[in-house]
Each structure stands twice: as structure tokens, then as C-alpha cells.
Amino acid sequence: MEERLILAINPGSTSMKLGVYRDTELVAKKQVDYTAEQLAPYKTVSGQLGLRAGTVGEFLDSLGLREKLSAVVGRGGVIVPVESGAYKVNELMVDRLLHRPLGQHASNLGGVLAYQAAKPLGIPALVYDGVTVSEFGPLAFLTGYREVIRLSRCHALNMRAMAIRAAREAGSSYRELNQIVVHMGGGITLSAHRKGRMVDILLDSEGPFSPERAGRVPVTPLLRHAAAQDLGPGELIRRTRGQGGLVSLLGTNDAREVEKQIQAGDVKARLVYETMAYQTAKGVGELATVLEGKVDQIVLTGAIARSQRFLAWLIPRISFLGKVVVLPGEDELEALSQGALRTLRGEEPIHQYTPELDRRGERELLELAMEEYERDLSPPGQME
Numbered sequence: 001m002e003e004r005l006i007l008a009i010n011p012g013s014t015s016m017k018l019g020v021y022r023d024t025e026l027v028a029k030k031q032v033d034y035t036a037e038q039l040a041p042y043k044t045v046s047g048q049l050g051l052r053a054g055t056v057g058e059f060l061d062s063l064g065l066r067e068k069l070s071a072v073v074g075r076g077g078v079i080v081p082v083e084s085g086a087y088k089v090n091e092l093m094v095d096r097l098l099h100r101p102l103g104q105h106a107s108n109l110g111g112v113l114a115y116q117a118a119k120p121l122g123i124p125a126l127v128y129d130g131v132t133v134s135e136f137g138p139l140a141f142l143t144g145y146r147e148v149i150r151l152s153r154c155h156a157l158n159m160r161a162m163a164i165r166a167a168r169e170a171g172s173s174y175r176e177l178n179q180i181v182v183h184m185g186g187g188i189t190l191s192a193h194r195k196g197r198m199v200d201i202l203l204d205s206e207g208p209f210s211p212e213r214a215g216r217v218p219v220t221p222l223l224r225h226a227a228a229q230d231l232g233p234g235e236l237i238r239r240t241r242g243q244g245g246l247v248s249l250l251g252t253n254d255a256r257e258v259e260k261q262i263q264a265g266d267v268k269a270r271l272v273y274e275t276m277a278y279q280t281a282k283g284v285g286e287l288a289t290v291l292e293g294k295v296d297q298i299v300l301t302g303a304i305a306r307s308q309r310f311l312a313w314l315i316p317r318i319s320f321l322g323k324v325v326v327l328p329g330e331d332e333l334e335a336l337s338q339g340a341l342r343t344l345r346g347e348e349p350i351h352q353y354t355p356e357l358d359r360r361g362e363r364e365l366l367e368l369a370m371e372e373y374e375r376d377l378s379p380p381g382q383m384e
Contacts, residue, residue: 004070004344008336009056009113011075011106014039016052018059019333020069023341029333030059045108046098056113072118073340074110075332076130078103080360081152084133084160084198086343086350089115089125093353107131126350128339129157133198134365138373140200140290141366149366154189154201161335162301163193166325170297177296180287180322184304185330186253187213187241188280192287200290205240207286208279211253211304214244215279246272255304262309274313281317288321295322302330 003023010017014034020027032055042048060066073086078101079093087093089111097108111127118125134152141149159181160174167174175196183189187204209215217240226236239248247253249272250261261269288295298318304310305328315324342348 004341005065005068006337006340006344007056007060007069007072007114007117008333008340009072009074009110009117010332010336011052011109011113013106016055017333018056019337020063020065021334021337021341024338026334027065028059028063045101045104045106048106049098049109049112052109053113053116056117060117067121069118069121069123071124071126071340071344072114073126073128073336074112074114075107075157075336076127076132077101077108077110078105079130079132080358081132081134081362081365082130082353082357083351084129084135084156085348086126086128086339087353088350089118089127090353092355092358093127096353096358102132105131124344124350126340126343128336128343129160131156133160134362135197135199136365136369137199137290138369138376141362141369149362150206151203151362152198152201153203154191155183155185155330156191156198157332157335157339158301158330159183159189159191159299160193160198161338162299162327162330163297166297166299166327170323170325172296178291178294178322179297179299180284180291180295181299181301182280182284183330184210184280184300184302184310186211188215188276188283188302188304190280190283190287192290194291200287202283202287207283208276209245209249210276211246211255212242212244214240214248246276255307255310259307259309273310277310277313278317281314284318284321293321298322298324299327300324301327303328305329 006021008019008021016032019029038051039048077097079096094112094115097112101108114125131153133156136152143150163179163181164174167177179193181191181193188208188210189204190202190207191198192200204210204213206216246258250258250269252258258269258273262273284298298321305326311326318324343350
């Protein structure tokens with residue numbers, strides 16, 4: 001089988017992670033951390049393009065492998081809702097990422113940097129499993145408030161990579177299994193995978209609290225608190241997303257520090273940490289209903305999957321639902337490169353980013369879901 005050399009690019013808010021893989025083997029890896037002074041001149045993420053392109057160029061020049069690359073893959077940014085898997089980066093996607101993103105995040109530069117590196121070489125530029133992957137079934141969109149629908153925003157890259165790996169290590173295929181994946185990092189996000197499609201999720205604002213997220217908070221008390229404290233939307237978001245969870249309750253976002261507090265006999269720390277495990281188990285149970293209880297695997301991943309204490313509280317509450325597989329940590333570069341490799345080998349399709357797709361928003365997805373729901377209700381042959 002022909003060997004492929006793949007460059008993976010993962011821009012972070014203050015860093016760049018780069019890796020070159022020969023098929024599944026890591027050839028070289030580098031992380032560049034930018035100082036506040038380096039980033040200060042740039043008012044937007046797109047303004048950092050030149051700085052970060054220079055980092056990519058220096059990395060490739062140091063290796064002398066530029067002409068041997070088979071493809072370049074970047075972290076997917078905040079664009080319109082897309083299918084899981086690989087998309088070929090084109091000028092339309094570059095325009096969306098640079099000038100019309102649906103949110104400001106460094107990952108918006110992943111596809112642009114891949115395109116700039118790949119185009120002169122005449123090789124594919126790809127993005128893979130960006131944060132806007134949306135494969136919701138018709139029942140997953142609505143809320144009880146007409147003006148708000150549920151969004152699919154999650155760590156699809158790591159969750160799908162771990163689901164694929166867990167299936168493979170079990171001697172099966174991702175497209176043959178029903179899985180629940182729990183990504184436990186600064187936020188805790190859960191996803192339900194039915195035969196190779198991520199059909200529903202619990203956002204880090206919908207499920208358990210986590211090191212930095214408040215998770216699911218009762219709406220009425222939260223609104224009353226915001227009104228009493230005169231908290232605007234921006235401050236409320238900051239408190240629930242960056243200063244919630246362990247930060248709010250214990251003053252730290254480091255689960256290892258919480259474990260030290262527990263070891264020292266801190267009862268409150270134990271209660272908070274065990275409650276986080278308890279709520280995570282509830283989230284698994286909630287998504288098990290999406291799969292009608294037919295759960296082949298429950299995959300636990302992310303940094304907190306290394307905590308034996310946390311796992312000892314979590315696993316007994318969920319193991320009756322399906323086989324629990326623990327795959328700690330995450331490696332986004334590897335996930336990107338392996339996704340690209342599967343597409344180059346023809347194991348997965350390469351999706352096209354079209355003008356029709358570029359015009360699609362969450363509301364359009366809801367309309368498509370309603371059409372799907374109506375088709376499912378219609379007797380065979382009644383509708384075209």
C-alpha cells in the first residue's frame with residue numbers, strides 16, 4: 001500500500017500544534033506558544049494568519065519534507081453545520097473562515113493554513129470533524145422556547161476519533177456499533193453515535209458541570225440571580241463557561257488539585273467531585289434513551305479519564321448500560337491525520353463545500369429535519 005505523508009495543523013488560541021505523519025507513524029511534532037505581545041497587534045483571529053503561516057512554513061522548512069507531502073489537514077473552524085468527516089478546502093470555505101465565521105476561534109485558521117500550504121504543491125487541503133458537525137435526528141433540534149433551537153457544537157474531532165478507535169480495538173467497525181462518548185476536559189460533552197452517525201449530544205451547557213463550565217443550571221433561579229446582580233449576557237456567559245464548575249465551587253479548574261484536597265480530607269471537595277461524576281452518569285443515561293437502550297460501548301475520554309477516583313464513582317453507575325471503554329487524554333493532531341489518511345485510502349468520502357451548503361444555517365437544518373420527520377410518517381409511495 002502506498003505510503004502517505006500528511007501535515008496536520010491545529011491552531012489554538014495562543015499556540016500552534018503541528019505534526020507530520022507517515023501513515024499512522026509520527027515523523028515530527030512541534031508546538032509553538034505565542035506570547036501576549038506577539039498576539040496583541042491582531043484584533044481578530046483572521047489578522048493572525050500571516051504570523052501563523054510563518055510558523056507552518058518554518059516547521060516544513062526545518063524538516064525538508066514539503067515536496068513529499070500527500071495532503072494537509074487542518075482543524076475545522078466555526079462554519080455552517082456540516083457532516084462528519086473530511087471536507088475539501090476551497091476558496092468558498094476560505095472566504096467563510098476568514099470573513100464570515102459563525103464565531104471567533106483560532107481553529108478558523110486551520111483550513112486556511114492547510115489551503116495555503118497545499119495549493120502550491122497541488123495536493124488536497126482538508127478539514128476534518130470541525131466543531132460544527134451536525135448529524136442530529138429530527139427529534140434533537142427543538143426546545144420548549146420557540147426562538148431557541150439546540151445547536152451541535154462539540155469536540156467532534158476527539159469524540160469520533162475515540163469512537164472509531166474503540167470500535168476497531170473491539171474488532172468491529174464504527175458503522176456497526178451504537179456508542180456513547182464522554183469527552184471530559186475543561187468542559188464535559190457527551191454524544192450518542194448510532195451506526196456511524198453522531199445523532200445527538202449533550203453540550204457542555206446542557207449536561208454535567210465540569211472544571212470550567214456550570215453545565216445545566218435551572219433557568220429560573222439563574223435568571224433571577226442575573227437580575228438581582230445586574231449581570232449582562234456577556235458576564236453571565238463568562239461566569240458559566242469559564243468560571244463555572246470546579247472554578248466556581250472550589251476555586252480551581254485543575255482536577256488534580258481537587259484530588260489533593262480530597263486526599264487531605266476536604267469533605268466539600270469530595271462532595272463536589274463526586275457530584276460531577278454523578279451528573280456525568282446522568283448524562284450517559286439520558287443519551288442511552290436516544291439509542292433505545294441498545295448501547296454497545298460507552299467510551300470515556302479526555303484528561304479526566306485519567307482520574308481513577310472519578311472513574312470509580314462514574315463507571316458503576318453506567319456499566320449496566322454497555323461495555324465501558326476508557327481511552328484517556330486526546331491527541332488532536334493524530335485524530336486529524338488519521339481522518340485524512342482514511343479519506344486518502346478511500347475508506348471515507350471527501351465532502352465538497354458547496355454554495356448551497358454555505359448558505360445553510362441551523363434553521364435550515366431544522367426544516368430539513370421536519371421534512372425527514374414527515375417522510376417517516378408517510379406511508380410508502382404516498383410522497384415523492
